[in-house]
């Protein structure tokens with residue numbers, strides 16, 4: 533694996549493969565890798581001739597009071613993991629490589645980007661859309677890999693690619709979980725031992741929601757209330773968002789019908805906010821119960 537930090541060098545390195553008709557897969561990350569990231573790498577390795585992973589902690593997607601400076605970093609460890617995963621090129625630019633001048637041009641996501649996580653992190657998804665577009669322009673991948681763990685981000689990127697006719701196929705990868713069901717996340721390292729144990733309530737709440745829907749509850753508000761109450765049985769858990777939405781448009785759902793619904797959870801443990809989600813196949817779940 534070759535580590536490259538400048539746009540010019542990466543473009544030059546990839547040009548010969550592109551001329552030879554090789555396919556390129558891109559896995560964008562902010563580093564401090566875990567098995568979830570490595571699943572994206574595994575998928576990319578299986579589907580492309582050349583695999584590029586990027587590590588860039590993107591200042592554009594962090595608000596003024598967010599954890600940019602203390603975001604966990606360990607480049608040497610990440611490099612060893614990516615090498616092991618069969619990555620060909622690691623692109624790890626510095627901020628001055630990606631943004632030599634303050635950005636005058638950005639990709640905005642006014643509606644999808646102001647829902648849910650966007651409502652508490654103004655500008656976050658515009659920062660994501662802008663850096664991902666720039667990475668697409670630099671790497672020109674045939675396929676790019678994103679985790680379903682960040683469901684809103686995945687849908688925003690799918691929509692951006694459609695809206696702007698970006699020539700890349702977006703592959704969504706199911707969430708990789710730890711033994712107790714907690715979604716792997718770089719931010720899990722912020723949890724104290726007690727908070728880490730308590731956090732197991734989050735995947736349990738997803739299962740509880742699925743159970744409630746399967747039992748025949750169709751009022752979305754009732755499910756949201758019951759899931760909030762379930763989470764609140766854990767004293768360290770502070771549920772911030774418990775929302776049933778349309779998986780594609782992220783619009784609010786009032787009545788659970790025949791179509792799948794997305795349950796999104798943001799739950800705070802101390803200073804750490806954990807995100808998780810599950811798409812619940814409403815009809816088939818109820819069907820299974822009746823049958």
Ligand code: AMP
Nearest residue numbers: 561562563568678679681682707708716
């Ligand atoms: P991040 O480094 O947090 O920006 O994540 C980089 C990519 O890895 C994003 O597409 C995430 O959705 C994805 N990702 C993060 N955690 C997981 C996980 N537990 N399972 C699958 N993908 C993940």
